[in-house]
Amino acid sequence: MKKTSLTRLARREEIGGYLLISPWLIGFVAFLVIPIIMSITLSFTDYDYVSKPSFVGFDNYVRALTNDPLVWHSLKITFLYTLMALPLELSFSFGVALLLNFRGWGLNIFRTLFYLPSVLPPVAVSILWLWIFNPKFGILNQFLGWFGIDGPGWLYDPGWALFALVVMSMWGFGRGMIVYLSGLQNINTEYYDAARVDGANIFTTFFKITVPLMSPVIFFNIVMGIIGSFQVFAQAFIMTGGGPANSTEFYMLYLYQNAFKFFKAGYASALGWLLFVVIMAFSLLVIRSSSAWVYYEGELKGR
Numbered sequence: 001m002k003k004t005s006l007t008r009l010a011r012r013e014e015i016g017g018y019l020l021i022s023p024w025l026i027g028f029v030a031f032l033v034i035p036i037i038m039s040i041t042l043s044f045t046d047y048d049y050v051s052k053p054s055f056v057g058f059d060n061y062v063r064a065l066t067n068d069p070l071v072w073h074s075l076k077i078t079f080l081y082t083l084m085a086l087p088l089e090l091s092f093s094f095g096v097a098l099l100l101n102f103r104g105w106g107l108n109i110f111r112t113l114f115y116l117p118s119v120l121p122p123v124a125v126s127i128l129w130l131w132i133f134n135p136k137f138g139i140l141n142q143f144l145g146w147f148g149i150d151g152p153g154w155l156y157d158p159g160w161a162l163f164a165l166v167v168m169s170m171w172g173f174g175r176g177m178i179v180y181l182s183g184l185q186n187i188n189t190e191y192y193d194a195a196r197v198d199g200a201n202i203f204t205t206f207f208k209i210t211v212p213l214m215s216p217v218i219f220f221n222i223v224m225g226i227i228g229s230f231q232v233f234a235q236a237f238i239m240t241g242g243g244p245a246n247s248t249e250f251y252m253l254y255l256y257q258n259a260f261k262f263f264k265a266g267y268a269s270a271l272g273w274l275l276f277v278v279i280m281a282f283s284l285l286v287i288r289s290s291s292a293w294v295y296y297e298g299e300l301k302g303r
Contacts, residue, residue, distance in 0.1 A: 043269035053266065060270035071271065073246060074254040075278070081162060081250070082229040085169040090221055093176035094214075100177070101184040111181070118174035122234035129168045130155070130239055155240055158247040165235055165248060176221045183217035184210070212295040219294045223283055230279050251275055 018025075043060055045053035064071045100111050117125070132140050133154040141151030154164040187210065195205045211218075233252040236242060242249040242257075255275070259268035 039269045039272060042266050043273055045266040046264075047266040048263045049265055050263075056266070060267045061274070063267070064270055064274055070246075070249065070254055071251075071274075074249045074251040077162065077247070077249055078230055078232065078251045081166060081169075081232060082226065084163070084166045086222070086225045086229050088166065089169060089173050089176060090218070090225060092170060093173040093221075094180050094218070096173065097177045097180035097184055098210075100181060111178075115174035115178055118172040123238060125168075125171060126235050126238040129171070129235075133164050133168075133239075156244060158243075158245040161240055161244060161247045165232075165239070168235060169229075176225070179217055179221055180214070183214050187213050215294045216296060219286070219290050222286055226282050226286065227279055230275065230282070 042053065044055060044057060046056050046059075047053040096114060100107055100114070132138050135141055135151060135153045135156060138151075138154070140154070144151040152160045155161050191209045191213070192205055195209060200208070231252050232250050233256065236248045236250045236253045237256065240248040242253050251271075252275070255268050255271045258264045258271060
C-alpha cells in the first residue's frame, strides 16, 4: 500500500513538473525546433511564399557556392568586420574591466554607465550613430575639424563605411566588460600577495597571473564574439542598406534581402545553413586551439 502511494505521489510530482515547464517546452518546440526543421526542409526547395515549394535538391547550395558572387563578397565583408571589430572590442572591454576592478566610491556608477549602452535597442543606437557619422553636421567630423582634420564621408564613402561600423561596434563593449569584471573579481588575491612578496612588478603579475587565470573568460568572449560578429545585421540594414557600392553588404543582410526582398525563401534558408557551417568551423577552430592557451585553475594548459 505504501509503495502504491509513493508511486502515485511520484507520478503526480512528475506531472506537476511537466506542467510547470510546459510554457517553456511549448515555446521551445514552436519557436526553435519547428523553425529549424522547416528551414532545413526549405533549403532544398524553390519557394517564394506564394506557390507550392518545389524540391530542387542541392541546387540552392551549389548556386550559393559557385554561381553567386555576392555570397562570397558578403562573407568577405563579414570576415573583415570580424577581423577588425572583435580584437578591438575584446581588448577595450578587458582594459575597462581592469580599470573598474577596484574598490572605491562611485565605481558602481561607472560600471552601470559603461554597461548601459550595450542594452540599448540596436535601432535607436543606429539612428544615433547616423547623426554622429553625418559628414556635414555630425559631431565626429566637427570634433576632427577642431584639429584641422577634414573628416571623411564615413557611411557615404565606400572606403570608410565598413570602418565606421567597426568604430560603432565599440559602443557595445559593456557586454564583454561585465564578463571580464566577473572573472577578475573571482581571482584569488593570494596569488597577487605571493607575487608581491617575490618582488614581481605590475606587468609580471598581469602576464603571469591575471592573463592565465582570465584565459577561460577570454576564450568565452572570443567564441561569443565570433558568433555575434558573423550575424551583424541591424546596423547595416538601418544605416547603409549594404551600401555604398556594397561595401557593407554583410552576409546576414544579403540573406535577409533574398528572403524578404527577392522572396527566395528556399535560397535564403540554404544561405542560413551555410552561415551555420561557417560559424561552427571558426568556433571549433578556437575551441581546438584552447588546449594550448586556456588555463583552468588546477589543470595544466587546459588538459
